[in-house]
Amino acid sequence: MDIVLATRNRKKAEELRRITADMPVSVLTLDDFTDCPETEEDGATFEANAVKKAVEVARCTGKPALADDSGLEVYALGGAPGVFSARYSGAGATDSRNSEKLLTELRSVEQEKRGARFVCCIALAFTDGSVYTFRGHAEGAIGTEPRGVNGFGYDPLFYPLGSSRTFAEMNEMEKDAISHRGKALRSLHDYLNALINR
Numbered sequence: 001m002d003i004v005l006a007t008r009n010r011k012k013a014e015e016l017r018r019i020t021a022d023m024p025v026s027v028l029t030l031d032d033f034t035d036c037p038e039t040e041e042d043g044a045t046f047e048a049n050a051v052k053k054a055v056e057v058a059r060c061t062g063k064p065a066l067a068d069d070s071g072l073e074v075y076a077l078g079g080a081p082g083v084f085s086a087r088y089s090g091a092g093a094t095d096s097r098n099s100e101k102l103l104t105e106l107r108s109v110e111q112e113k114r115g116a117r118f119v120c121c122i123a124l125a126f127t128d129g130s131v132y133t134f135r136g137h138a139e140g141a142i143g144t145e146p147r148g149v150n151g152f153g154y155d156p157l158f159y160p161l162g163s164s165r166t167f168a169e170m171n172e173m174e175k176d177a178i179s180h181r182g183k184a185l186r187s188l189h190d191y192l193n194a195l196i197n198r
Contacts, residue, residue, distance in 0.1 A: 001023075001024060001025050001026070001064070001196065002025075002026045002028055002063045002064070003016075003020075003025055003026070003027055003028070003063070003064050003065070003066050003124075004028045004029065004030070004032070004033065004057055004058070004061045004063050004064070004065045004066070005027055005028065005029045005030075005065075005066050005067075006030065006039070006053040006054055006056075006057040006065050006066065006067035007029060007030060007067070008029055008030050008031050009029075010029075012068075013027055013029050015185070016066070016185075019185050019186075019188070019189050020189070020192065022193075023192060023193060023196055024196065025192065025196075028061075028063070030057070033057075033060065033061050035060070036056075036057060036060040036061060037056075037060075039052055039053040039056050039057070039067075041053070041069065041083070043069075043083065044083065045083065045121075046069040046070060046071060046082075046083060046119055046120070046121040047069075047121045047123070047133055047135075049067075049069035049083060049121075050067045050068050050069040050121045050122060050123035050133065051067075051123040051125070051131055051133065052067075053065075053067030053069070053123070054066060054067035054123040054124060054125035054131065055123075055125045055129075055131060057125070058125040058126060058127055059127075062127055063127065064124060064125065064126050064127065065124070065125050066122065066123070066124050066125075066188075067122070067123050067125075068120060068121065068122040068123070068181070068184070069083070069120075069121055070085075070118065070119060070120035070121070070180060070181060071083060071084070071085030071086070071118070071119060072085050072102075072116055072117075072118055072119075072153070072154045072158070073116060073117050073118075073119060074102070074105075074106070074114070074115075074116040074142060075113075075115045075116060076106065076109045076113050076114060076115070077105055077106070080105075081098070081102070085098070085153065085154070086098070086153070088101055088102065089101045095152055095153055095154075098153070098154070099146060099154060099156065099157055102142065102154065102157065103142075103144070103145070103157070106142060111141070111144070114141045114142045114143075115139070115140075115141050116139075116140060116141060116142050116158065117137050117138060117139045117140065117180075118137060118138045118140070118154075118158065118179065118180040118181075119135070119136075119137045119180055120135065120136045120137070120179075120180040120181045120183070120184040121133055121134070121135050121184065122134045122135075122184045122185070122187075122188050124188065124191070132191065134184045134185075134187040134188045134191065135183075135184055135187070136179070136180040136181060136182065136183025136184035136185075136186075136187065137180045137183070138158075138160050138161075138178060138179050138180040138183070139160070139161045140158050140159050140160040140161050140163075141158075141159050141161075142154075142157050142158060142159075143157050143158075143159055143166060145157075146166075146168070147165075147166045147168065147169055148165070148166045148167070148168025148169035148170075149168060150167075150168045150169070150170065150171065150172070150175070151167050151168045151170075151175065155167035155168040155175075156168035160178055160179075167179065
């Protein structure tokens with residue numbers, strides 16, 4: 001079974017290959033289909049963006065396609081940055097600028113009111129038009145300064161529930177075990193396993 005990952009991100013492709021290593025699945029990426037256009041992520045939700053990307057890539061390639069969208073929702077900010085997580089600080093946004101903006105927005109918010117969650121939605125689209133989604137989330141809180149050098153995005157600011165370390169202070173295995181993306185990927189794995197073995 002071929003699955004096209006709707007990205008050119010090598011790390012995401014390696015990650016999907018790891019979780020499907022025990023299955024007869026070949027993971028392709030948009031690098032294998034250079035005529036497929038980039039999808040504009042203009043949805044109001046993570047699910048809308050993931051579904052749009054997966055459907056467009058399945059249509060373009062004629063193969064099942066997988067896409068994800070994820071981000072951070074901070075309760076004191078009404079769920080921001082949400083779907084704008086990657087571009088929170090505007091044009092030319094970087095991880096550090098996004099984190100700086102978030103800390104500025106929260107500077108007068110007490111620690112006990114800095115609750116947040118990471119959300120991930122993965123969409124799997126088939127050529128017959130059917131779409132399946134898999135979600136995961138990780139509850140936690142935002143710290144007052146970056147800590148740790150692993151991960152990316154807001155990881156150095158995010159303390160998962162019950163932990164005294166940020167995601168960026170954890171190794172990949174520790175983070176995968178409790179992260180939003182890890183949970184969504186495990187649900188996807190279970191679905192694919194059942195689909196292939198039915």
